[in-house]
Amino acid sequence: MSGEILVTGGTGYIGSHTVIELLKADYDVVIIDNFSNSSMKVIDRIEKITDKRPILINTDLLNKENIYDVFEKFSFSSVIHFAGLKAVGESVNNPLKYYYTNIASTVNLCEVMTAFDVKNFIFSSSATVYSAQNKMPINEDGNLGPNNPYGRTKLFIEEMLSDLYQSDSNWKITLLRYFNPVGAHESGLIGESPNGTPNNLMPFITSVAVGKQKNLKVFGSDYNTKDGTGVRDYIHVIDLAKGHVQALKHNCEPGIKTYNLGTGKGYSVLEVVKTFQLVNGVNVPYEIVDRRPGDIPISYADVTKAKDQLNWNAEKGIIEMCKDAWNWQKNNPNGYN
Numbered sequence: 371m372s373g374e375i376l377v378t379g380g381t382g383y384i385g386s387h388t389v390i391e392l393l394k395a396d397y398d399v400v401i402i403d404n405f406s407n408s409s410m411k412v413i414d415r416i417e418k419i420t421d422k423r424p425i426l427i428n429t430d431l432l433n434k435e436n437i438y439d440v441f442e443k444f445s446f447s448s449v450i451h452f453a454g455l456k457a458v459g460e461s462v463n464n465p466l467k468y469y470y471t472n473i474a475s476t477v478n479l480c481e482v483m484t485a486f487d488v489k490n491f492i493f494s495s496s497a498t499v500y501s502a503q504n505k506m507p508i509n510e511d512g513n514l515g516p517n518n519p520y521g522r523t524k525l526f527i528e529e530m531l532s533d534l535y536q537s538d539s540n541w542k543i544t545l546l547r548y549f550n551p552v553g554a555h556e557s558g559l560i561g562e563s564p565n566g567t568p569n570n571l572m573p574f575i576t577s578v579a580v581g582k583q584k585n586l587k588v589f590g591s592d593y594n595t596k597d598g599t600g601v602r603d604y605i606h607v608i609d610l611a612k613g614h615v616q617a618l619k620h621n622c623e624p625g626i627k628t629y630n631l632g633t634g635k636g637y638s639v640l641e642v643v644k645t646f647q648l649v650n651g652v653n654v655p656y657e658i659v660d661r662r663p664g665d666i667p668i669s670y671a672d673v674t675k676a677k678d679q680l681n682w683n684a685e686k687g688i689i690e691m692c693k694d695a696w697n698w699q700k701n702n703p704n705g706y707n
């Protein structure tokens with residue numbers, strides 16, 4: 371199918387890595403981004419890596435008229451929707467901002483897609499839609515029940531897209547539930563650049579290693595896990611990006627399908643810290659503190675379905691994740707700032 375691929379939030383962490391894999395696969399890419407949580411520099415970095423410059427539209431999905439104008443200019447074959455707010459802690463303190471931004475922008479996008487009969491949709495969802503009560507590994511039929519507003523916006527959007535398909539069976543929708551994305555492109559030119567103090571483990575580790583934070587606080591060491599610290603399914607962002615290209619290629623039949631994108635392996639906080647120190651030859655001082663409210667002890671994916679149906683599985687291991695995360699941070703101590 372000809373036509374451009376629209377990538378909303380395409381200059382963000384996962385969006386930018388996915389744009390690179392799309393360009394490498396010879397897709398024509400148009401990015402919509404409002405730069406609320408990313409930098410214009412990413413476009414230059416993408417061009418440097420791929421020798422191709424995606425078309426960039428600097429606007430906000432909350433401005434429906436602007437989105438309509440974008441769809442008038444291009445003949446999109448599919449949409450990959452990353453744009454949205456994603457900080458768990460912030461969502462607890464400012465739930466209305468999250469519900470409005472994440473849900474209203476997706477409604478706008480789907481209404482304009484309908485108007486232009488563009489009904490191929492890949493949605494950036496999250497493992498945070500799963501409840502804490504699931505046996506490991508978690509498969510796509512696991513119990514749902516996010517414990518924060520951010521995760522609830524993802525679940526509500528999944529439900530909304532299911533209703534959309536029930537109302538119009540021409541839609542081809544794929545929901546991708548990410549586990550814990552980490553790492554960066556091997557060039558060290560693009561990577562995770564959180565605003566302010568990082569919330570997530572790996573960017574906090576790299577910020578300690580580069581000297582921006584004094585030490586890592588390990589949130590709890592009394593979980594029922596191999597070393598008492600939390601276990602997660604970390605997945606290299608390049609593997610995640612490739613998963614989107616595979617999802618796009620397989621999003622050919624009407625319907626709505628859900629896939630976990632993870633590695634199927636769990637690593638504890640201390641395993642990640644020790645691996646990071648070993649492979650990079652850097653010190654990451656840490657102290658054990660109380661558990662973080664809302665954290666679950668263990669989370670890792672059953673990735674059978676994506677392997678069987680998308681012909682995709684993660685290839686990069688924790689060593690490469692730690693190397694690439696550090697390569698990005700040491701070459702960009704202040705991210706894109």
Ligand code: WQD
Nearest residue numbers: 496498550569570571572574587588589600601602639665
């Ligand atoms: C991982 C582990 C912490 C920081 C997040 C969010 C959401 C999602 C990605 C998109 C846990 C421990 C962390 C620190 C620590 N994104 N930790 N000290 O909470 O699994 O989920 O994943 O959907 O952003 O849902 O990721 O990286 O915050 O925590 O000890 O300073 O590291 O307790 O065990 P999380 P995380």
